[in-house]
Amino acid sequence: MTAAVFFGCTFIAFGPxxxxxxxxxxxxxxxxxxLIAGAFFWLVSLLLASLVWFISVQIxxxxxxxxxxxxxxxxxxxxxxxxxTFRFAYYKLLKKANEGLLTLSQEETMPISIRQLAYVSGLxxxxxxxxxxxxxxxxxSVGPGTVGIHGDSQHYFLSSAFMTLAIILLHMFWGIVxxxxxxKQRWWAVAAVVISHLTVSxxxxxxxxxxxxxxxxxxxxxxMGVWAFYSAGGxxxxxxxxxxxxxxxxxxxxxxxx
Amino acid sequence: MQxxxxxxxLTSQKNTGNLLSGVGCNSVEKKIYVHLNxxxxxxxxxxxTHQIGCQSHLSGNVGVLHVLESEENVDxxxxxxxxxxxxxxxxxxxFTRSIMMxxxxxxxxxxxxxxxxxxxxPLEGVSPHTTCPNENTGVYTENYDPSLAHCNVTVWNxxxxxxxxxxxxxxxxxxxxxxxxxxxxxxxxxxxRAVNGSTPQYPLCxxxxxxxxxxxxxxxxxxRRNDINFSISPEMVCDPxxxxxxxxxxxxxxxxxxxxxxxxxxxxxxxxxxSRSFFFEVAPGAESGVSGFVTLLAAAHALRNATQEAxxxxxxxxxxxxxxxxxxxxxxxxxxxxxxxxxxxxxxxxHSVLEIGQVGLRADSRLWLHSDPVSxxxxxxxxxKLIESLQTAAKGLNVSVNEPGFSQPLPPSSFQRFLxxxxxxxxxxxxxxxxxxxxxxxxxxxxxxxLNISYPPNLTPEEQLVFVxxxxxxxxxxxxxxxxxxxxxxxxxESQSDSLFNMFSVxxxxxxxxxxxxxxxxxxxxxxxxxxxxxxxxxRPTNFYVGVAQQRSELTHLVQYLLANLTGSTxxxxxxxxxxxxxxxxxxxxxHMYSYVWVQGAAPPNxxxxxxxxxxxxxxxxxxxxxxFDLRDYTSKNYSTWTESRWKSIKGRIFLVASHDLEVNFPFxxxxxxxxxxxxLHLCFMNFLRFLLTMNWLCTHCRKSGKLDAGIHCSFLx
Numbered sequence: 008m009t010a011a012v013f014f015g016c017t018f019i020a021f022g023p024x025x026x027x028x029x030x031x032x033x034x035x036x037x038x039x040x041x042l043i044a045g046a047f048f049w050l051v052s053l054l055l056a057s058l059v060w061f062i063s064v065q066i067x068x069x070x071x072x073x074x075x076x077x078x079x080x081x082x083x084x085x086x087x088x089x090x091x092t093f094r095f096a097y098y099k100l101l102k103k104a105n106e107g108l109l110t111l112s113q114e115e116t117m118p119i120s121i122r123q124l125a126y127v128s129g130l131x132x133x134x135x136x137x138x139x140x141x142x143x144x145x146x147x148s149v150g151p152g153t154v155g156i157h158g159d160s161q162h163y164f165l166s167s168a169f170m171t172l173a174i175i176l177l178h179m180f181w182g183i184v185x186x187x188x189x190x191k192q193r194w195w196a197v198a199a200v201v202i203s204h205l206t207v208s209x210x211x212x213x214x215x216x217x218x219x220x221x222x223x224x225x226x227x228x229x230x231m232g233v234w235a236f237y238s239a240g241g242x243x244x245x246x247x248x249x250x251x252x253x254x255x256x257x258x259x260x261x262x263x264x265x
Numbered sequence: 266m267q268x269x270x271x272x273x274x275l276t277s278q279k280n281t282g283n284l285l286s287g288v289g290c291n292s293v294e295k296k297i298y299v300h301l302n303x304x305x306x307x308x309x310x311x312x313x314t315h316q317i318g319c320q321s322h323l324s325g326n327v328g329v330l331h332v333l334e335s336e337e338n339v340d341x342x343x344x345x346x347x348x349x350x351x352x353x354x355x356x357x358x359x360f361t362r363s364i365m366m367x368x369x370x371x372x373x374x375x376x377x378x379x380x381x382x383x384x385x386x387p388l389e390g391v392s393p394h395t396t397c398p399n400e401n402t403g404v405y406t407e408n409y410d411p412s413l414a415h416c417n418v419t420v421w422n423x424x425x426x427x428x429x430x431x432x433x434x435x436x437x438x439x440x441x442x443x444x445x446x447x448x449x450x451x452x453x454x455x456x457x458r459a460v461n462g463s464t465p466q467y468p469l470c471x472x473x474x475x476x477x478x479x480x481x482x483x484x485x486x487x488x489r490r491n492d493i494n495f496s497i498s499p500e501m502v503c504d505p506x507x508x509x510x511x512x513x514x515x516x517x518x519x520x521x522x523x524x525x526x527x528x529x530x531x532x533x534x535x536x537x538x539x540s541r542s543f544f545f546e547v548a549p550g551a552e553s554g555v556s557g558f559v560t561l562l563a564a565a566h567a568l569r570n571a572t573q574e575a576x577x578x579x580x581x582x583x584x585x586x587x588x589x590x591x592x593x594x595x596x597x598x599x600x601x602x603x604x605x606x607x608x609x610x611x612x613x614x615x616h617s618v619l620e621i622g623q624v625g626l627r628a629d630s631r632l633w634l635h636s637d638p639v640s641x642x643x644x645x646x647x648x649x650k651l652i653e654s655l656q657t658a659a660k661g662l663n664v665s666v667n668e669p670g671f672s673q674p675l676p677p678s679s680f681q682r683f684l685x686x687x688x689x690x691x692x693x694x695x696x697x698x699x700x701x702x703x704x705x706x707x708x709x710x711x712x713x714x715x716l717n718i719s720y721p722p723n724l725t726p727e728e729q730l731v732f733v734x735x736x737x738x739x740x741x742x743x744x745x746x747x748x749x750x751x752x753x754x755x756x757x758x759e760s761q762s763d764s765l766f767n768m769f770s771v772x773x774x775x776x777x778x779x780x781x782x783x784x785x786x787x788x789x790x791x792x793x794x795x796x797x798x799x800x801x802x803x804x805r806p807t808n809f810y811v812g813v814a815q816q817r818s819e820l821t822h823l824v825q826y827l828l829a830n831l832t833g834s835t836x837x838x839x840x841x842x843x844x845x846x847x848x849x850x851x852x853x854x855x856x857h858m859y860s861y862v863w864v865q866g867a868a869p870p871n872x873x874x875x876x877x878x879x880x881x882x883x884x885x886x887x888x889x890x891x892x893x894f895d896l897r898d899y900t901s902k903n904y905s906t907w908t909e910s911r912w913k914s915i916k917g918r919i920f921l922v923a924s925h926d927l928e929v930n931f932p933f934x935x936x937x938x939x940x941x942x943x944x945x946l947h948l949c950f951m952n953f954l955r956f957l958l959t960m961n962w963l964c965t966h967c968r969k970s971g972k973l974d975a976g977i978h979c980s981f982l983x
Contacts, residue, residue, distance in 0.1 A: 147294050152920025
């Protein structure tokens with residue numbers, strides 16, 4: 008339905024993520040690099056999942072609807088598991104890289120903490136995942152028509168955009184929780200991340216009942232957000248201090264002399 | 266490219282080519298759009314002074330569907346409808362001049378028109394052509410005789426509405442009355458129908474039509490733009506209309522030595538090949554074209570034996586002109602070539618002209634012989650003899666030939682171009698005394714049904730091919746008259762002419778009518794064409810639109826091969842020699858006099874491989890491109906200057922629109938916003954602003970509360 012829907016859905020889906028990028032990541036080149044590397048890892052996981060999917064579709068019986076549906080579910084589950092596997096692989100890589108960076112750099116402290124890496128890599132995963140979710144839908148939203156002539160729901164574009172927004176933020180929160188759990192060897196937390204990712208992905212099978220898929224997703228988003236806040240070291244006390252500008256560490260860390 | 270455009274217009278819907286589409290996950294585009302399979306547009310044609318036809322925007326015209334119920338309903342489209350622009354769906358009875366002119370005047374609210382072509386012809390006559398066809402390029406100009414110019418005496422096409430010659434700023438497409446159109450009507454019923462006077466609610470059903478034409482203004486402008494050579498890949502914007510004329514002679518004439526031939530006196534038997542309609546490449550041309558040239562082909566066939574056994578004094582030249590609909594392209598070119606010694610004979614060799622016009626609808630079995638009153642006054646122009654030949658020829662047959670009985674100019678005919686060059690005796694045979702009896706002149710309804718060619722039900726195509734209809738018999742009678750008259754006019758003995766069998770050519774006429782009007786892919790045609798032409802035969806009637814000069818149409822080829830088979834003879838030559846236009850390896854002379862074509866023939870009963878053979882005949886092609894393009898005089902008033910625009914894509918699709926605004930101007934049109942659009946906009950800006958403001962507030966708050974050095978800038982805002 009032309010440019011209105013296109014821009015609207017683009018900003019809905021990517022607005023918060025781009026804002027986060029601009030305000031917190033864009034200044035620091037190291038963070039940008041790790042973000043892009045994170046996006047690349049997600050891309051590789053998608054490539055593997057799509058290879059498996061493609062081969063299995065060619066082998067399968069194209070006429071049987073139940074078989075195709077089963078194949079779809081299998082594909083989704085496989086893709087989620089592969090994404091989490093690659094998140095773990097990225098974590099391992101970053102740990103090794105950090106040691107290497109430390110020996111190379113002249114400073115005594117690490118240039119980037121593992122917490123920052125968790126945030127950045129999660130956001131990288133989110134960007135790439137969001138791009139693949141929604142870009143082809145956005146491309147078709149530019150034309151003059153909207154979904155519905157065959158009886159599909161009209162809110163297709165809008166709900167895809169909201170879902171993508173949720174997924175991007177969720178990837179960011181999952182990244183934070185996952186890395187923290189791996190640091191502290193809390194494997195149940197890792198499993199919880201994987202299970203919540205599976206849950207969100209499988210909720211999309213509710214579509215076109217968009218309420219049934221979006222509302223639980225946003226509930227999970229809120230819960231994961233709170234969990235990520237706490238695992239990143241936040242607490243109510245910190246929050247109060249920050250908002251009332253009494254948090255000396257934050258102020259000192261962020262000021263730049265003229 | 267126009268050629269690519271032509272292919273695209275005829276092939277099926279766009280291929281979305283999704284690898285995973287077989288899995289059941291539809292691509293988003295399939296959810297949104299339904300592509301139209303059969304789209305026939307009206308295209309833009311240009312001449313020296315005008316542009317006619319239709320034009321769409323480069324990115325297609327989008328309009329909310331509206332099925333027009335009556336002429337009063339046009340008011341909804343033009344004034345009261347709340348969701349302009351509209352794309353109007355017209356049933357064919359409403360496709361009239363008055364409605365189209367109203368839509369044309371309100372074209373800011375009209376995005377396009379789609380006309381549903383009916384499956385049966387309408388009852389009353391409809392002709393989109395002008396009332397006086399080719400009025401400026403015939404012989405009747407102010408110089409020749411002002412009282413006869415511009416159809417002052419007889420209006421030839423009184424039912425003509427002139428729609429084909431109007432310029433529209435929106436696309437007009439033709440749809441078949443099939444399942445696709447039913448989908449369109451259903452979409453309109455479900456979404457767009459205003460119930461009990463209330464305005465229809467969104468989402469509304471809309472259609473987008475693409476038929477952007479590259480050429481504008483007139484032929485001179487587009488030919489000038491064709492010549493622009495600035496870029497590496499120059500783009501052509503238009504092409505001249507034209508094709509090839511087909512001609513043959515009863516005695517071989519040396520085609521390589523052009524110009525006047527001593528002692529050669531020629532009787533020209535002419536017919537017209539082409540036709541047109543409002544829409545592109547829809548031109549059934551049954552009465553206006555087929556009746557004439559099929560009769561001439563049958564007459565040529567009937568004369569074959571007589572002209573070989575007892576050859577008359579003069580040679581008979583059979584000529585089939587292409588492009589006559591568009592200001593006499595073919596005949597003007599042949600006359601021009603004759604005047605410039607570029608043709609096998611010249612005008613001094615021409616003794617007389619007999620033209621066969623529209624002869625398919627004879628009421629009371631009468632044929633009318635039209636002649637030019639101005640040149641008849643000249644004693645040296647002996648039209649009387651030609652008329653007497655025709656009257657002699659008609660004796661004993663179920664046909665009566667009459668003159669119109671009053672001084673009337675010639676109807677639009679190729680003979681007028683010969684008269685423009687010099688006065689020559691000539692007669693045009695028609696089935697109407699004054700105005701046309703053809704009620705569907707140059708329209709899409711001038712088809713087999715109009716000529717009463719109908720077959721009993723449950724016949725296979727091959728049985729239909731050989732079924733003799735009354736129309737075939739009637740045309741054969743006319744062909745017999747023409748053949749005998751030509752023979753007598755060429756100097757043959759009258760007694761001999763009686764032996765030209767009555768109804769000799771009935772089987773040929775039957776098959777030709779079937780092939781040209783019902784289905785060109787039939788066994789009779791297949792046996793008479795070369796092997797590489799097989800793929801051009803289709804399961805539909807032949808299209809009679811002349812087309813652009815670079816593309817030789819199916820029709821010209823078919824007439825060429827049929828004429829060769831009907832007037833030529835089998836030659837015992839190998840295929841290699843035949844295709845190289847020679848009798849044997851050493852022969853270099855035959856190609857000046859004869860032309861050879863290798864036809865694929867029939868397969869014998871016990872095998873599937875066809876046995877081809879070589880046909881030697883005098884059939885030639887001569888270029889039918891208007892002399893204006895050779896002379897580069899694109900504003901010529903004497904010659905045809907018709908060109909056809911090029912286009913990139915012709916397609917159409919339907920979909921739902923969720924908002925009135927089909928373009929990005931929503932902030933400035935507050936009264937027409939839909940909730941979802943506003944919602945989108947608010948949300949998108951909200952997201953951006955939310956973070957921006959939060960951080961800004963944090964920073965300024967921190968600075969104001971004195972916890973930050975006032976000289977410090979906030980890092981995220983730098």
